[in-house]
Amino acid sequence: MKKQDKVSIRKLPTGVPGLDEIMGGGLPEYSFNIIAGSPGCGKTTFAHQFVFANATPEHPALYFTVLGEPAMKMLRYQQQYAFFDHVKLNSSIRFINLSRIVLKNDLDAVLAEITKEVEAAGPGIVVVDSFRTVVRKAQGGTSETDLQGFVQRLALHLTSWQATTFLLGEYSDVEIRDNPVFTVADGLFWLYQSVERNSIVRKLQIMKLRGQASVPGLHTFRITDAGLQAFPRTLGLTGRKEKKAVRSRLSTGIAELDKMMGGGVPEGDSILVAGPSESGKSVLATQFIADGLRHGEPAIAAVFEERPQEYATRAKDFGLDLETPQKDGKLNILYLRPLDLSVDETMQEILDAVQRIGAKRLVIDSLAGFEMALAPGFRADFRESLYRMMGALTGIGVTILSTVETTESLGVSPFSSYSISFLTDDIIRLRYVEIEGQIRTILTVIKMRGGKHSRDIREYDITDDGIVIIGPRIKGYRALTSGLPVPLDQTGQKEPPPAKPTGKK
Amino acid sequence: MNDFPAMQNLARWLLADEAAVANTPEATVQVAVCIRVCEKLRRPLSTLTGVDGYRALISRALALSKADVPSLASMRVMADGSLESPDPVGQERDVDETRKGGASLVAQLLGLLVAFIGEALTMQLVRDVWPDAPVTGTDSNTEKL
Numbered sequence: 196m197k198k199q200d201k202v203s204i205r206k207l208p209t210g211v212p213g214l215d216e217i218m219g220g221g222l223p224e225y226s227f228n229i230i231a232g233s234p235g236c237g238k239t240t241f242a243h244q245f246v247f248a249n250a251t252p253e254h255p256a257l258y259f260t261v262l263g264e265p266a267m268k269m270l271r272y273q274q275q276y277a278f279f280d281h282v283k284l285n286s287s288i289r290f291i292n293l294s295r296i297v298l299k300n301d302l303d304a305v306l307a308e309i310t311k312e313v314e315a316a317g318p319g320i321v322v323v324d325s326f327r328t329v330v331r332k333a334q335g336g337t338s339e340t341d342l343q344g345f346v347q348r349l350a351l352h353l354t355s356w357q358a359t360t361f362l363l364g365e366y367s368d369v370e371i372r373d374n375p376v377f378t379v380a381d382g383l384f385w386l387y388q389s390v391e392r393n394s395i396v397r398k399l400q401i402m403k404l405r406g407q408a409s410v411p412g413l414h415t416f417r418i419t420d421a422g423l424q425a426f427p428r429t430l431g432l433t434g435r436k437e438k439k440a441v442r443s444r445l446s447t448g449i450a451e452l453d454k455m456m457g458g459g460v461p462e463g464d465s466i467l468v469a470g471p472s473e474s475g476k477s478v479l480a481t482q483f484i485a486d487g488l489r490h491g492e493p494a495i496a497a498v499f500e501e502r503p504q505e506y507a508t509r510a511k512d513f514g515l516d517l518e519t520p521q522k523d524g525k526l527n528i529l530y531l532r533p534l535d536l537s538v539d540e541t542m543q544e545i546l547d548a549v550q551r552i553g554a555k556r557l558v559i560d561s562l563a564g565f566e567m568a569l570a571p572g573f574r575a576d577f578r579e580s581l582y583r584m585m586g587a588l589t590g591i592g593v594t595i596l597s598t599v600e601t602t603e604s605l606g607v608s609p610f611s612s613y614s615i616s617f618l619t620d621d622i623i624r625l626r627y628v629e630i631e632g633q634i635r636t637i638l639t640v641i642k643m644r645g646g647k648h649s650r651d652i653r654e655y656d657i658t659d660d661g662i663v664i665i666g667p668r669i670k671g672y673r674a675l676t677s678g679l680p681v682p683l684d685q686t687g688q689k690e691p692p693p694a695k696p697t698g699k700k
Numbered sequence: 701m702n703d704f705p706a707m708q709n710l711a712r713w714l715l716a717d718e719a720a721v722a723n724t725p726e727a728t729v730q731v732a733v734c735i736r737v738c739e740k741l742r743r744p745l746s747t748l749t750g751v752d753g754y755r756a757l758i759s760r761a762l763a764l765s766k767a768d769v770p771s772l773a774s775m776r777v778m779a780d781g782s783l784e785s786p787d788p789v790g791q792e793r794d795v796d797e798t799r800k801g802g803a804s805l806v807a808q809l810l811g812l813l814v815a816f817i818g819e820a821l822t823m824q825l826v827r828d829v830w831p832d833a834p835v836t837g838t839d840s841n842t843e844k845l
Contacts, residue, residue, distance in 0.1 A: 266749050267816050268816075270816075270817045271816050274817065274818060281821050281824060282824070284824055284825075289747075292753065295750055
């Protein structure tokens with residue numbers, strides 16, 4: 196069958212940001228759908244968002260309320276959401292209470308009442324909230340065959356009258372099998388919410404959607420004043436571009452460090468700056484941002500450990516003006532609300548900001564703060580999520596500098612507790628060392644995926660003005676990376692010749 | 701209640717509007733008009749909230765009004781939410797008192813709606829029945845009163 200011979204199924208916008216992409220473009224028109232989940236997981240809000248996004252006076256929505264939340268309360272609470280448009284009430288959206296019919300009559304009477312209202316109004320959308328209460332009431336004296344017949348006739352009638360239908364219900368996972376409602380449905384959307392330690396984690400899954408390819412798996416979503424917002428787990432990856440063969444180099448803002456990196460950071464790379472507390476990771480990150488701004492490259496700083504104002508004030512102490520570029524729309528310092536984020540929504544916020552200002556550079560300061568900002572349930576997936584996020588962002592040409600705190604003590608040199616070096620293209624390592632009764636700081640470029648780099652271990656210092664001064668290669672010691680170097684004249688070893696730059700051409 | 705004087709103004713406007721078309725004998729005009737206004741609101745509100753939901757609302761409104769206007773004592777809410785007001789035995793109805801009672805009851809009902817779903821939605825429901833009703837109670841004039 197040729198493509199042009201196939202029926203074209205119109206896809207309706209769900210009104211839920213991010214959900215259309217998960218559904219594969221929107222909700223099929225005239226489909227018969229179930230929204231399932233536990234109480235409080237967002238079923239009614241989801242249905243309202245769809246209704247307010249699609250109902251018109253010509254194709255109104257009929258919203259049948261049954262024994263669940265009374266319409267009066269529903270209106271009271273739902274009007275708090277930004278999508279609620281009171282002008283649509285009665286002209287485009289009509290609420291009809293079926294409680295008495297459900298309580299006093301059988302399924303045939305319920306079907307007759309819905310049919311009567313549908314035939315009178317000719318709606319484009321029909322919602323039954325909660326359908327579960329209809330079925331539960333009926334099941335007392337109704338066989339499974341009768342119930343299946345009722346659902347079948349309801350679906351047939353509503354589809355024939357060209358209505359896109361939602362039945363809402365509190366179902367549990369174990370009910371999926373053998374439930375006639377699920378068998379008849381074209382679309383089955385399951386909303387989950389769980390408490391993970393002190394945080395609420397919300398996820399949704401499209402378990403079934405006839406006629407189009409939806410994105411499988413669980414996707415996180417959030418309920419805010421704007422209603423539901425979904426975060427597709429594949430966001431950005433599907434359209435990922437290959438990096439250019441020849442890429443320009445971006446300056447870190449520190450000339451000596453650029454030289455150590457073979458001319459700067461390859462555009463579109465992900466760099467990791469790893470080091471212990473107070474070793475200057477954030478200073479390097481701020482210098483990286485500031486240099487981009489000086490060259491007209493908009494930037495995003497995603498900060499987790501301090502508020503934007505504090506971040507800008509600290510930069511000001513170092514002589515870096517982050518206030519003006521923020522006012523000019525060239526810099527966005529994102530403070531992502533801690534404690535219950537999913538990586539997907541963090542990523543969405545960053546992607547939105549990147550697209551909004553056309554950012555070329557991104558700083559994530561720090562990965563430890565990022566992980567702490569996530570709901571505990573998402574921390575187990577942190578590395579996998581980070582991999583997706585970095586892939587998506589570098590895929591659209593953003594150069595990312597992340598900082599990570601290493602927990603190290605003198606004599607021990609763990610690289611990173613996150614084991615995330617595989618995620619990054621370039622790694623800069625900061626370290627404390629004890630030399631001649633002083634704690635000093637050293638810097639090394641560990642890895643440059645895109646080219647040659649220096650293998651020198653260099654001492655560095657950060658002045659009160661935030662200037663990073665990188666000294667010459669430290670000579671005369673061995674075991675510098677252990678933090679407890681030994682003077683070579685005490686070991687009897689000779690100073691080795693300088694190493695040639697290493698890395699790929 | 702958010703703005704009860706405004707709801708009282710609106711209630712008086714609705715009663716005056718209905719009185720103009722009611723053509724009911726003077727002795728019972730105010731009670732009949734009040735029942736007629738509530739009856740017009742009962743239909744859409746019963747669809748919205750169910751019969752039981754509307755009955756609960758009008759019962760609450762009546763209870764609040766009775767506290768202020770004793771002449772409403774004989775008024776009852778029926779099972780379907782409609783109102784019934786038998787003539788008090790051996791008593792003449794006071795026209796001013798019944799007018800006051802009607803305005804109070806309708807205002808309390810509107811006030812409850814405003815408290816639950818807000819003024820915008822309440823006014824939309826009212827204007828579905830009385831398209832000429834003033835946009836808010838505060839801008840209602842008293843020409844019809």
